[in-house]
Amino acid sequence: MRNLLLAAVLMASAAPALAVDTLRCGSRLANVDMTAAEVLAVCGEPDYRDVWRVPGAAPGYLGAVEEWTYNRGSSQLLWVLRFRNGRLQRIDADGYGFAADAAQDCAQRGIQRGMSKYRLVAQCGEPVTKTADVVQAPVERHSRVYDPRAEYGGWETVYREEWVYNFGAARFMRIVHLDNGRVTDVEFGGRGFDAR
Template identity: 35%
Template sequence: MRYRILKAALVPGLFILAISAEATMRCEGGIAQRGDRTFEIEDLCGTPDLREPLSVVRGNDGALLTVSERWYYNPGPQGLVRMIDFRDGRVRRFESGGYGYRTFPGSGCSAQSLRRGMNRMELLGTCGPPDAQQTLPPIQTPGFGHGHHAVRHLPVREEWFYTFGSGQLSRIVTLEHGRVTRVETGRRTH
């Protein structure tokens, strides 16, 4: 992977450095920071391992346009997964997740492994890709602004379906804004 996390010194006189370090990420190509554009991040840090749309807006022609997205960089099991959130094509924030993965496992996880609050990369790293999935229509939310120019940010929602073997209860996982918001028990599988 082409990045490393900047570590701030824990010296009392360098408190400002610690704050600014949260807004940056070191990559092989240089230091990525808040406000950088998507193409600048890709140049500095390489192609992300996973891209996920978080919210969309409906354009004047009715088409859904991605407004915010999250990129994941997976360094493998020796490093922490790094996440970069973008809004309108610019870095909004950097986050760290749990340890990375060599490859995504198969669907051999247990139903108890699925829990609310997991992000997409954690879910994939724990249980692998779903056996089936579908994108749900966005929930309409009140817009901001006035009249017909109001911008409505619509969260991207998906349902992922996991099976655990013949005769076992399946699980339906709902993701919204890239996080698991619900885990339902489904039917027994054949």
């Protein structure tokens, strides 16, 4: 009985990231439905801006969907703000932040399913190549990353990327798959190469 209670508590604590409607930036507040320009005026430039741009779209414009990440250090939560068509749609916490100059290791075990793109870049740097496309995917494939207990059906539009990391001729390349800015899978590629 005691083990069942412990399992229930652990499953309840594995809920998706905390979502809120307001974010405090100094003495000012950013709210859902604000424009991207208003959020910039309140919170300043984000530490990371992830633009989900359809391949071939003109640079310089806001993407149809963007995620801005604010990292305020290891003692505060990392905040992810999602914009759709230039308006703040949602505000999520993504665990605690980290020091920008902290040493990182891009080990195979270090890249986890559900990891945000910001954490991936901070840990492994920019990949040698990136590809992106907008696809229709079964809802359960994408949503499993956030809540593996839930059952879903139907289809949704997903911003799907593939990043390839090269760690030199002594190691295999690493191929990282991402859906909507979150790692969904990691696999080994061919032997890497040394930069010329």
